[in-house]
Amino acid sequence: MSPAAQSPEQEAFARYLSTRKILIADPSAAARSGIFKVFQELGAKSAQITLVNTYKQAQEQIEQVKPHIVIAEYELGRRCGLDLLQNQRQAQPTETKETLFIVVTGNTSQSAVARAAEEDIDAYILKPFTVEVVRKTIMKATLMKIRPPEYVVQIEKGKALLAEANLDEAEAAFQQATTLDPQPSLACYYLGQVKYLRQIVEEAKGSYSKGLEFNKIHYKCLVGLYELLVGQKLHSDAYEIVKRISQYFPANPKRLAEVLRLAIVNGKYEDVEKYYAIFCNIDDRDETLIKYICAALVVCGRYYLSAKFKTRALELFTKAAATGTGRVKILKEIVQALLDFDMTKEAAQFLAKFPPESQSSDEYLLMSFKVLNTTGNRSQIIEKGRELIQKGLQDEQLYAIMIQRSLEARLTGAAETLYYQAIEKFPHRKKDFEQMVATMYET
Amino acid sequence: MIKADEVFNANDFESIRLHIYFSNTTTRTEIRDPKKNELVEIGDKWLVFELPSKCCAKQHSVLIEITRSSKKSERGPKDKPDKEIDLLSVTGKVHHVQDLGEDRWRVTIECVQFDETEWTSLLNMYSSRQAEIEQFFAAVKG
Numbered sequence: 001m002s003p004a005a006q007s008p009e010q011e012a013f014a015r016y017l018s019t020r021k022i023l024i025a026d027p028s029a030a031a032r033s034g035i036f037k038v039f040q041e042l043g044a045k046s047a048q049i050t051l052v053n054t055y056k057q058a059q060e061q062i063e064q065v066k067p068h069i070v071i072a073e074y075e076l077g078r079r080c081g082l083d084l085l086q087n088q089r090q091a092q093p094t095e096t097k098e099t100l101f102i103v104v105t106g107n108t109s110q111s112a113v114a115r116a117a118e119e120d121i122d123a124y125i126l127k128p129f130t131v132e133v134v135r136k137t138i139m140k141a142t143l144m145k146i147r148p149p150e151y152v153v154q155i156e157k158g159k160a161l162l163a164e165a166n167l168d169e170a171e172a173a174f175q176q177a178t179t180l181d182p183q184p185s186l187a188c189y190y191l192g193q194v195k196y197l198r199q200i201v202e203e204a205k206g207s208y209s210k211g212l213e214f215n216k217i218h219y220k221c222l223v224g225l226y227e228l229l230v231g232q233k234l235h236s237d238a239y240e241i242v243k244r245i246s247q248y249f250p251a252n253p254k255r256l257a258e259v260l261r262l263a264i265v266n267g268k269y270e271d272v273e274k275y276y277a278i279f280c281n282i283d284d285r286d287e288t289l290i291k292y293i294c295a296a297l298v299v300c301g302r303y304y305l306s307a308k309f310k311t312r313a314l315e316l317f318t319k320a321a322a323t324g325t326g327r328v329k330i331l332k333e334i335v336q337a338l339l340d341f342d343m344t345k346e347a348a349q350f351l352a353k354f355p356p357e358s359q360s361s362d363e364y365l366l367m368s369f370k371v372l373n374t375t376g377n378r379s380q381i382i383e384k385g386r387e388l389i390q391k392g393l394q395d396e397q398l399y400a401i402m403i404q405r406s407l408e409a410r411l412t413g414a415a416e417t418l419y420y421q422a423i424e425k426f427p428h429r430k431k432d433f434e435q436m437v438a439t440m441y442e443t
Numbered sequence: 444m445i446k447a448d449e450v451f452n453a454n455d456f457e458s459i460r461l462h463i464y465f466s467n468t469t470t471r472t473e474i475r476d477p478k479k480n481e482l483v484e485i486g487d488k489w490l491v492f493e494l495p496s497k498c499c500a501k502q503h504s505v506l507i508e509i510t511r512s513s514k515k516s517e518r519g520p521k522d523k524p525d526k527e528i529d530l531l532s533v534t535g536k537v538h539h540v541q542d543l544g545e546d547r548w549r550v551t552i553e554c555v556q557f558d559e560t561e562w563t564s565l566l567n568m569y570s571s572r573q574a575e576i577e578q579f580f581a582a583v584k585g
Contacts, residue, residue, distance in 0.1 A: 028481055028483060028493055029493060029543035029544065029545065029547050029549070030481065030483040030484075030491065030492070030493030030543060030547070030549040031481075031483050031493070033541065033543060033549055034483055034484050034491065034549075106458070106459075106460075106461075106481075107458045108458045108459045108569075108572050109455060109456055109457055109458035110454075110455040110456075111455045111456045112458065113576050113579060113580075114455075114579075117579060117580050117583040117584065118583075120584065123580070124576050124580065125573070126569055126572060126573050126576070127482075127483060128461075128482045128483055128484055128485045128490075128491075128569065129483075129484060129485070130484065130485050130486065131484065131486065133570075133573060181585075183585055185585050186584070186585060214585075215582055215585055217579075217582050217583060218582070218583065218585065219583045219584070250455035250456070
């Protein structure tokens with residue numbers, strides 16, 4: 001492209017690029033090479049472009065080189081490219097504000113796109129790409145950073161004033177911003193933030209809602225409203241908002257955890273089962289998603305036990321155990337719940353689901369002991385309990401059972417020793433242990 | 444009232460996954476495992492792939508078949524989960540080869556013979572999704 005053919009924007013862009021450090025992180029060498037060429041054609045200097053193919057290398061380069069532009073594949077081995085941005089924001093918050101972060105990926109799923117949008121990255125380019133799309137997208141994202149429209153300038157001015165706690169001037173800046181764009185949802189969001197800081201909660205709610213009238217999927221307004229409702233403990237309203245957020249921004253495991261938590265808080269247990277049914281249809285489930293769904297099923301199961309719907313509870317526990325195959329923490333919670341409701345036989349059945357390789361784990365040994373406490377004879381229980389304590393297992397209930405069983409066997413010396421050990425290890429349970437041994441001195 | 448499947452929709456987790464089947468008709472060799480092949484760029488009647496090294500040379504004739512994984516909604520009760528949907532079949536010539544190291548080559552194929560409708564369909568599949576993504580980003584961040 002000859003200089004004479006360039007527009008003022010293209011010239012500004014080429015000037016900007018010529019002094020910028022660029023990092024391209026992609027496992028595909030061909031993709032790295034293709035994007036490298038695009039940057040060269042746009043005016044970047046080869047010596048300023050670093051190519052890496054792993055997450056770890058990318059992280060190292062971000063720390064050492066502090067690139068101005070990061071192009072990352074969404075799928076960087078086992079890690080997500082977006083985690084680079086999260087880490088950079090934590091480690092270098094000031095530099096990150098100036099950094100351009102673009103994802104180039106073969107992942108077309110709405111869940112990946114929504115997650116990227118939530119992270120506020122600058123652009124998302126699909127592979128296979130055309131050179132023209134890459135060129136246009138990088139230019140557009142860069143010009144937005146180096147020559148932002150007046151609306152964005154005004155918002156940034158307001159944000160800076162907000163950071164200085166200058167609420168009056170920040171509010172004025174955001175109000176001004178609302179006149180500079182036909183759909184000023186972002187300005188409404190920041191006005192809401194100002195109102196919230198002034199503790200005028202209803203007006204904050206009004207601002208977020210107004211932002212959502214302009215744009216019903218404005219992420220910041222949705223999250224602002226949600227956090228406000230949670231703060232006011234309006235769990236039912238918060239649940240409706242977080243469901244709306246999840247509708248447009250799927251696959252965020254933390255968001256799903258909030259949906260599940262609020263479903264439980266609001267007593268919408270049947271919703272949890274519906275989410276589980278949908279979850280079963282997902283091919284790529286990440287570990288966090290599995291963990292949250294299983295935990296929610298167990299909590300629901302516990303609720304059904306308390307409401308005497310034992311069959312329903314067992315169905316949910318079975319689903320949680322099947323979905324969380326091999327996850328001993330889930331099995332431990334299930335066994336504990338069943339023991340708490342005196343369902344010893346069922347507890348033993350779930351204990352048997354612990355995978356063989358975990359049967360020397362502390363979780364299994366403790367659960368096994370607790371089941372033995374309901375099925376075994378006293379001397380077996382005491383012998384096993386001593387074994388576990390000698391092994392160094394730390395569990396309040398272990399000590400509580402051992403104290404009780406020792407008292408029943410009139411082993412007062414042993415009971416007293418266990419009592420002193422227990423109150424030292426679990427000082428928050430001192431009153432409970434005191435109550436147990438009080439009977440020792442009464443009898 | 445929002446329904447559960449509007450909040451948490453399995454379709455949202457599905458991505459287009461391409462499978463590239465590469466045959467070198469000049470040397471009569473092929474790369475049977477599509478996981479070793481990746482379509483990286485699309486140009487004006489040319490395609491850029493990342494392929495295992497030494498699969499071809501300049502001017503070789505090649506046959507490339509591109510399919511994609513089927514979505515759950517596209518599979519009947521008797522279909523296997525790995526059912527593939529045909530997208531494009533191309534006969535072409537190797538225009539350029541670049542050694543990327545680590546036994547990988549970047550290969551530019553000039554497309555000589557293909558169905559125009561299939562070609563346009565493939566381009567549109569990605570260009571329309573790219574446009575949707577840009578609109579979504581603008582709405583989310585605006």
